[in-house]
Amino acid sequence: MPIDIKICGLSTPETMGAALDAGATHVGLVHFEPSPRHVPLSDASELRAQARGRAKAVLLLVNADIETTSRAIEAVKPDVIQFHGTETPEWVSLVRDQLKIEVWKALGVKDKPTLAKSDRYIGKVDRLLFDAPAKALPGGNGTSFDWSLLAEHNHKIEWGLAGGLTPDNVGDAIRQTGASLVDTSSGVESAPGIKDPAKIAAFCAAARAAQPQE
Numbered sequence: 180m181p182i183d184i185k186i187c188g189l190s191t192p193e194t195m196g197a198a199l200d201a202g203a204t205h206v207g208l209v210h211f212e213p214s215p216r217h218v219p220l221s222d223a224s225e226l227r228a229q230a231r232g233r234a235k236a237v238l239l240l241v242n243a244d245i246e247t248t249s250r251a252i253e254a255v256k257p258d259v260i261q262f263h264g265t266e267t268p269e270w271v272s273l274v275r276d277q278l279k280i281e282v283w284k285a286l287g288v289k290d291k292p293t294l295a296k297s298d299r300y301i302g303k304v305d306r307l308l309f310d311a312p313a314k315a316l317p318g319g320n321g322t323s324f325d326w327s328l329l330a331e332h333n334h335k336i337e338w339g340l341a342g343g344l345t346p347d348n349v350g351d352a353i354r355q356t357g358a359s360l361v362d363t364s365s366g367v368e369s370a371p372g373i374k375d376p377a378k379i380a381a382f383c384a385a386a387r388a389a390q391p392q393e
């Protein structure tokens with residue numbers, strides 16, 4: 180299976196075009212006002228339309244209530260919702276069942292017990308996304324964590340790797356963890372919230388070069 184590559188925090192048609200041309204399989208739109216990558220729903224909807232038929236659109240929300248979540252899904256019509264806050268297994272499962280949408284849950288990984296706790300989401304989400312622990316923002320901080328924890332973990336559902344991935348380290352990350360999806364935001368920027376098309380292309384090329392050959 181070709182590796183899945185998500186470029187997150189896209190906010191302009193130019194950088195969305197760069198991610199699509201570079202072969203990203205997933206493009207992420209952040210709807211969370213404190214983030215430098217926040218896009219209003221109207222912009223997210225236009226960027227989502229640009230991606231249609233070329234990559235899956237992932238809408239990222241943080242601790243949004245059900246009204247905000249359903250309004251955002253209605254406006255943007257994403258393929259996937261990525262919850263990146265402290266959402267509970269019960270909450271994400273409710274959204275998946277009621278709103279009939281693919282749901283991912285991001286979790287900050289500190290140590291082995293955090294990974295053990297991730298089992299609570301099994302059967303309730305479609306994919307887990309392992310990220311570095313929250314700092315100033317719940318994600319998008321450009322920091323990584325100890326990847327050996329993932330290599331040792333008994334994964335029971337689909338999962339992806341996020342947190343501090345760059346064109347320079349994504350190859351090692353894939354080889355060390357066996358991730359089938361890699362996700363980056365800060366690592367392909369020239370400044371917070373400003374995506375760099377050359378870094379996006381380099382990231383996608385490095386991820387594809389590192390995937391195991393069949």
Ligand SMILES: O=C(O)c1ccccc1N[C@@H]1O[C@H](COP(=O)(O)O)[C@@H](O)[C@H]1O
Binds near residue numbers: 207
């Ligand atoms: O990108 C953000 O601003 C953001 C805000 C709130 C929650 C998550 C956010 N980003 C996601 O965090 C991970 C890791 O990002 P990074 O590569 O370390 O910058 C990724 O899934 C981003 O989409």
